[in-house]
Amino acid sequence: MSHFVIIGAGECGARAAFALREKGFQGKVTLVGTEPFAPYERPPLSKSSLSEMQEPKFVAPKEKYEQSGIELLTGVDALAIDLERKSVSLSSGQEIAYDKLLIATGASARRLPGLPVQSRHIMSLRTHHDAVAIRRYLEPGKQVLIIGGGFIGLEVAATARSLGAQATLVEGLERVLKRGVPQEIAEVISARHTLEGVALRCGVAIARVEESDTGVTVELATGETLYADLVLVGIGASPNTELAERSGLAIENGIAVDQYLQTSAADVYAAGDCCSFPLGLYGGRRIRLESWRNAQEQGTLAAASMMGIGRPISSVPWFWSDQYDLTLQIAGLAEGAVTHLRREIGEGSFIVFHLDADGRLLAASGVGPGNSVARDIRLAEMLIAARACPDPAALVAPDVKLKSLLAA
Numbered sequence: 001m002s003h004f005v006i007i008g009a010g011e012c013g014a015r016a017a018f019a020l021r022e023k024g025f026q027g028k029v030t031l032v033g034t035e036p037f038a039p040y041e042r043p044p045l046s047k048s049s050l051s052e053m054q055e056p057k058f059v060a061p062k063e064k065y066e067q068s069g070i071e072l073l074t075g076v077d078a079l080a081i082d083l084e085r086k087s088v089s090l091s092s093g094q095e096i097a098y099d100k101l102l103i104a105t106g107a108s109a110r111r112l113p114g115l116p117v118q119s120r121h122i123m124s125l126r127t128h129h130d131a132v133a134i135r136r137y138l139e140p141g142k143q144v145l146i147i148g149g150g151f152i153g154l155e156v157a158a159t160a161r162s163l164g165a166q167a168t169l170v171e172g173l174e175r176v177l178k179r180g181v182p183q184e185i186a187e188v189i190s191a192r193h194t195l196e197g198v199a200l201r202c203g204v205a206i207a208r209v210e211e212s213d214t215g216v217t218v219e220l221a222t223g224e225t226l227y228a229d230l231v232l233v234g235i236g237a238s239p240n241t242e243l244a245e246r247s248g249l250a251i252e253n254g255i256a257v258d259q260y261l262q263t264s265a266a267d268v269y270a271a272g273d274c275c276s277f278p279l280g281l282y283g284g285r286r287i288r289l290e291s292w293r294n295a296q297e298q299g300t301l302a303a304a305s306m307m308g309i310g311r312p313i314s315s316v317p318w319f320w321s322d323q324y325d326l327t328l329q330i331a332g333l334a335e336g337a338v339t340h341l342r343r344e345i346g347e348g349s350f351i352v353f354h355l356d357a358d359g360r361l362l363a364a365s366g367v368g369p370g371n372s373v374a375r376d377i378r379l380a381e382m383l384i385a386a387r388a389c390p391d392p393a394a395l396v397a398p399d400v401k402l403k404s405l406l407a408a
Helices: 011-022 048-052 062-067 128-135 151-162 183-195 242-246 292-306 374-385 392-396 402-407
Strands: 003-007 028-032 070-073 078-082 087-090 095-097 100-103 107-109 143-147 166-171 199-202 206-211 216-220 225-228 230-233 237-239 268-270 275-279 285-287 318-323 326-332 339-346 349-355 361-369
Touching: 003 011, 003 095, 011 028, 011 070, 011 292, 048 128, 048 151, 062 070, 078 242, 100 292, 143 151, 143 225, 151 166, 151 183, 151 318, 183 199, 183 318, 183 326, 183 349, 183 361, 216 230, 268 292, 326 374, 339 392, 349 374, 349 392, 361 374, 374 402, 392 402
Parallel strands: 003 028, 003 100, 028 070, 100 268, 143 166, 143 230, 166 199
Antiparallel strands: 078 087, 087 095, 107 237, 206 216, 216 225, 275 285, 318 326, 326 361, 339 349, 349 361
16 A cells, blocks of 8 residues: 655645545555644734634644544654655654655744844744744733734734734835835835834844843844844744755755656655745746645645646745735736736725736735735736736726636
8 A cells, every 4th residue: 555655744734635535545644743733724823823822723623634544643753754765764763664755844934143043032933832922922011023024024013013012123124025015015014004003113234132031122223222022033934944955855945846846856745835846837937935825735736746647836826914904915926027007996905917028917916905905816816827918008997807808
C-alpha cells in the first residue's frame, strides 16, 4: 500500500490530506505537525483570535482526520529527509518511509536584527500561542508599539484600538503597505487608522531598542523616544526551508518547485508559503505567495500531482485584509503595470486597475466598507485570468458593468 507523507499540519497540509481522499487515494496518509494543535487557520490570529480569545479556528474537527483515514501526528518535528531511502526522521524517534512526500512547512516571522525572536515584551505573531501571549497586552491603559506597516501590523493595530489599547506603528518606508497596494488605497487605510487614534510614524528608522522587566523603550532615528508595554515585530515572513536545505533540495526564495509543485527531487513536492513557483499567467515569473487562498489551492494541487493527475498552477493571486469596517482586496500582481485607472463604486469604495503597456489587465486593488468591492474584484480576477485587455474608458465608468467586459 502506498504511503503519502505530508510535513506541515497547517492550512496547506491539511487541505492536501483531505484532497487525497476526495480524489480517491486509497493508500496511507500521514500528516506531521510541529504544533500541539490540529491544523487551524491563521488569518484570524490578527483579528478575531486576538479580540475574542477563542481557541484556534480548526480546518476540520479532529475526528474528521480519523474518519478520513488520515494519521495526524501533532507536537512532532520532522528532523531529516533521506531522499535515497525515501524516509523522514521525526523528533519522536520514529522513521517514516514514504512513497510520495509533500513539504508544507509554511513560513516564520522575520526577525529584526538585534532583537530577540520572542521575549516577555517583544513578540511576533505567527501562531495561536503567539496570539494568546499578545492578547494580554491589548487592553485599556496598555501601550503597544508595532514595527512594520504591512497587513499584520495594521490588522493588529486595528484590533488593539478596538480593545482600548494605545497603538503606535513605526514603518521604515515612506508609507504603509508600500509593497502591496497603490498609494491612494494606502492613504485611505492610513487616514482610518489615524482617525481611530493610531499614531503612525512612517519613513522613520529605529535607532535603539531596550527591554526591561516592565516594558520596552524604543528610540527612533529622529530622536523621539517611545515607551511600550509590548513591541510587536511585523516585518514579513521567511519561508521555512531548513529541512529542505539539509536534504539538498533546490532553494530559490523558498523551496523551488515546478508548475506541478514538484521539487528538484523525485516524488517530493512542496506547497504553500514555503515554496516558490513559476506562474505562467505572468510569463513564468517565479514567485512565492503568503496567503490563505494560495495555501488552500496549492494543497489541492499538490494532492493531484502526487496522484499523477496534476495540472499546472494557474490561479490568479488574491489577498485580503480586514481593518475596522474596511476590507481591502487585491487580485493579481501589479508589477510591470504602466497604467493605473480608478473606478469609483460609491460610499467611499473604489478599485484601482493596473494595466501593462499592451493594455492587458495585470491586477486590481480595491478598498471599501464591508464587502463593497468583493464582487468587482472577483470579476477583475476573472478578467486577469482571461488575459483580457479591457477598454480603459469602460473600466473607470461606474455605469459599465465589469461582467459585460468579461463577456466581451
